Amino acid sequence: MVAGVIGLVNVRFLPDSARVPLRGSQPMVGYRQQRRELITTSMNLYSFSKKRPETR
Numbered sequence: 231m232v233a234g235v236i237g238l239v240n241v242r243f244l245p246d247s248a249r250v251p252l253r254g255s256q257p258m259v260g261y262r263q264q265r266r267e268l269i270t271t272s273m274n275l276y277s278f279s280k281k282r283p284e285t286r
Contacts, residue, residue, distance in 0.1 A: 249275075 259265045 259268055
């Protein structure tokens with residue numbers, strides 16, 4: 231029970247470290263301008279991640 235509560239608190243209050251939405255997730259926007267900005271930003275992040283070499 232305690233672990234479940236800790237998990238719920240973490241999901242609610244901790245930000246995602248990747249800062250990239252999962253594929254297939256639908257973002258919520260209110261206006262067309264926000265939609266354009268979101269699509270442009272997402273495309274830029276995706277192309278940037280493809281260009282970066284893998285480091286291991």
